[in-house]
Amino acid sequence: MSLAAIITIPARFQTNTVADRVLRVNGEGDSSRPIPIEDSSPLLWELFGQSVFDHLLGQFRRGGVEHISVLREERSSNNRAYSQFWSEWERVASTYLSNGIDALLLISMRSYTELDICELLKFRQHTGSPLTQVHRAQTPLDIVLVDGQAFRSCSGSFRSRLNSVFPRQRGFRFMGYFNPMETPRDFRILAQDSLLGRTQIRPCGNEVQPGIWYGDGARVAASAQIDAPAYIGGRTRVSDSCTVTGASVIEGDCEVDCGTSIDRCCVFPATYIGIGLRVSDALVAPSGLFHLQRNLTVNIRDLRLLGDVRRRHRLQPKNLARKARSLLSGSDRPPVRLSTNSSQTASLQPARWFGRSG
Amino acid sequence: MRNHSALVVELPEFVDAKRTRRLIRDMKAALRVDHVNLTLDLSRVEEMDSAGADMLLQCMLEVTKRDGTLALAGISPVAATILELTGLDRVFDILPDAPPVVAEQPAEVFEPAAMNVLPGEAVQSPAVA
Numbered sequence A: 001m002s003l004a005a006i007i008t009i010p011a012r013f014q015t016n017t018v019a020d021r022v023l024r025v026n027g028e029g030d031s032s033r034p035i036p037i038e039d040s041s042p043l044l045w046e047l048f049g050q051s052v053f054d055h056l057l058g059q060f061r062r063g064g065v066e067h068i069s070v071l072r073e074e075r076s077s078n079n080r081a082y083s084q085f086w087s088e089w090e091r092v093a094s095t096y097l098s099n100g101i102d103a104l105l106l107i108s109m110r111s112y113t114e115l116d117i118c119e120l121l122k123f124r125q126h127t128g129s130p131l132t133q134v135h136r137a138q139t140p141l142d143i144v145l146v147d148g149q150a151f152r153s154c155s156g157s158f159r160s161r162l163n164s165v166f167p168r169q170r171g172f173r174f175m176g177y178f179n180p181m182e183t184p185r186d187f188r189i190l191a192q193d194s195l196l197g198r199t200q201i202r203p204c205g206n207e208v209q210p211g212i213w214y215g216d217g218a219r220v221a222a223s224a225q226i227d228a229p230a231y232i233g234g235r236t237r238v239s240d241s242c243t244v245t246g247a248s249v250i251e252g253d254c255e256v257d258c259g260t261s262i263d264r265c266c267v268f269p270a271t272y273i274g275i276g277l278r279v280s281d282a283l284v285a286p287s288g289l290f291h292l293q294r295n296l297t298v299n300i301r302d303l304r305l306l307g308d309v310r311r312r313h314r315l316q317p318k319n320l321a322r323k324a325r326s327l328l329s330g331s332d333r334p335p336v337r338l339s340t341n342s343s344q345t346a347s348l349q350p351a352r353w354f355g356r357s358g
Numbered sequence B: 001m002r003n004h005s006a007l008v009v010e011l012p013e014f015v016d017a018k019r020t021r022r023l024i025r026d027m028k029a030a031l032r033v034d035h036v037n038l039t040l041d042l043s044r045v046e047e048m049d050s051a052g053a054d055m056l057l058q059c060m061l062e063v064t065k066r067d068g069t070l071a072l073a074g075i076s077p078v079a080a081t082i083l084e085l086t087g088l089d090r091v092f093d094i095l096p097d098a099p100p101v102v103a104e105q106p107a108e109v110f111e112p113a114a115m116n117v118l119p120g121e122a123v124q125s126p127a128v129a
Helices: A052-062 A079-098 A119-127 A148-152 A158-168 A184-195 A319-327 B017-032 B052-065 B075-088
Strands: A002-009 A021-023 A069-075 A103-108 A131-136 A139-149 A170-173 A204-211 A213-214 A230-232 A243-245 A259-265 A271-273 A278-285 A288-291 A296-299 A306-308 B003-010 B036-041 B068-073 B093-095
Touching: A002 A052, A002 A079, A052 A069, A069 A079, A069 A204, A079 A103, A079 A148, A079 A158, A103 A119, A103 A148, A119 A131, A131 A158, A139 A148, A139 A213, A148 A158, A158 A259, A184 A259, A184 A278, A259 A271, A271 A278, A278 B075, A288 B075, A296 B075, B003 B017, B017 B036, B017 B052, B036 B052, B052 B068, B052 B075
Parallel strands: A002 A069, A002 A103, A021 A069, A131 A170, A213 A230, A243 A259, A259 A278, B003 B036, B036 B068, B068 B093
Antiparallel strands: A103 A139, A131 A139, A204 A213, A271 A306, A278 A288, A288 A296
16 A cells, blocks of 8 residues: 655744655745744644654654655635745645555644654555544544545546545544644653653664663763753763763753763753753753753853853863862862852862952 | 841842843942842743843842842743753742832932832841841
8 A cells, every 4th residue: 555645744843854755835944043932833832853744754664654745734814825835735735645555644834743644545445435533532643644546536626636535534533642742841851751662763773771862973971970861962971970860861962061860851962061060851952052941042242151062161260160070970080179250160169268369 | 136137129020141240240249238039029020031040140149248148039941941941040039029129210220319228117037246
């Protein structure tokens, strides 16, 4: 049986996908720009090295969907863009049907839904319905399975054919894992559930200990403590005396500087976290963090606290970081007397007093 | 008994490297008062960096050097997050709200005569003189 999917995503999505054809109706996306927490959907945020959206596409492929087209949906009042979107949608759907596809999945991607495609196809075969709508409890999801043969026998535009068979639709009860993916907290729940094996998303990399995964090139200091479950992304560095607890996820190319504790967090790619900090209950990005308990975004422009790992400033004096690492790594050498000026990381007790240097 | 002076300072919205230098400079004269009970009101703080956190520590050092006390009050959610991030939430005494005596002038305009240092209504310290 040949199966294809047309996935529509909101117009504000910017993504590179692994779909067969990605049709950007309204311009191209900028894949090089880091995705800010506030301005994008959690579906696009990276989890275990891939966006959640790409994880879903992978699941569709493993479920037997051979062809996937992604369209950016236009729902604005711009009539031209709106009609352009629907023209494109019609063209893609008609192309699949005329090429003999047996079944066509129509999905409006807004949530994380682990659909059992095999069960859905069996249900359609059993009922013989030309249109199957997926429901979760009593609520219809934006997932519809269209019978290719039934639609090829009708005439008119694809949308008009959809409307004509709508009264004959059957409902398929969805029982799998669902996450609305509307808020940062939803993303954190998905990350935690995935670490605990409750979803089909699996950490990539090596499971160095039960429940602890390291991506390729991850470097974790011997004195760092990592509690399971945890994920340390590829090329990420976790320095001396750090702790990672609470089912935390640290994506790739990050640096967690020495003495810092990460608890119940997701750290996005290429994030630098400074020395001796305590990060808890947060989604952390180079530009700041979202505190999950307070439901609050805190923008941080201090590169000594948080920053882009590729741009972070070195602390002054030049050997301060080395002294801090030496101090916090439990060296047998005599205690190091650290001196800072007022612009240094506040978590190190300053030795400078009013009116004189320490 | 030793009399303590109560002083409440409301910090501005942005407590960053650029502004803390001036804040420290403005507060130096005020903090040379012995036995001051200083409360820093952080209710207006919308952005704070490591320099701001360092300023809080310097205030504490200066106050305790003169047998005074320092507390933080009315901490905004942003300030609370930064204090937790840097571990300073465990260092300071934290009050839910600033005491009733509040400086009307913003902290940038900081004149000793305008501060609410109240020798006439000094709070009597429980400490033994």
